[in-house]
Amino acid sequence: MKTDRGALPIELRHWLEQATHGLSDEARQRVGREIEDHFRSALEAASAEGLDPSLARRRALDALGDPAAAARDFRRTNLTRFQSRLLEGHCGRPRWPVLALHLGLVALGVWLTAALSGPEGPSLVAKVSVVSMAVAAAVIHLVAPWLFDRGRKGLAVLSSGLAQWLLFASLCVGVPRGLDVPPQPLAAWFYAAVLLVLLVLYLPAVSKARHLGPEQAGP
């Protein structure tokens, strides 16, 4: 259901280009279809009043308001290009390089824990870190795509984002402990900052993706 932009008045095309700037392709198409229908309804109403067509177009366009203000509002409620790409990373398609990287990290953690632990065996932190990495990899590659395919897109993205943080934090904790590096006092703040960044990146996309149908969220 693509909008036939060729049939649109040039003023409306310009308005739409500004108002949908930065939005994902899916959001641009949806907004385009809605505004086009709105515009045509306004023209029909004006025509029924006997208004001159050029005046009717002018009035309908004025009624839409400032496209820059609309663009700000649309970006708050619709997926941006960046957020759309973030979601596409969770669409359930196999991502073999990432899977290989994650499996490699888990294998590295297992090896470090087994090979470099002292006579008393691996520390609890090292063991928990390796298990956490394995769980995180399973969530990213199995659970999140499964949720995504079943329409739980917001939950899929959120779980995947948190699992990525868990993987990262486990790697940062488990590897130093495996190598017997003393804990760094600033590490906790660093992990918290990474979690904060992930939440800032993911939560708006999660909120906007909750209502999307399969045709809007996938690539």
Place this chain on the structure above:
Amino acid sequence: MNLKGTLPLLILKVLQGGPLHGYAIAQRIRLLSDGLLDFKEGSLYPTLHGQENRGLIESVEEQERGRARRSYRLTPKGRKALTTEAQQWQSLAAAVDTILEGGPA
């Protein structure tokens, strides 16, 4: 008169009567307010999308007379939100009325 943040509540109210598409929602708000409440129609759709994100309304797109038309309707969550927000608005309006009618102390 500018709507100043009341547009979401008004949208819920007009959708209480049944599903409507965006243009009809805008016209209904103007009609019900005797043209007193005015807003830029470009701001209507982001507000609708925001309410959809919050699960207060849902939409479906259909082909009508050869063009795509999306209509919106209230969800059960939206009905509850309408009741709550309408009560809050009425309390606020009553409080402001009380002050205005009382005049300066």
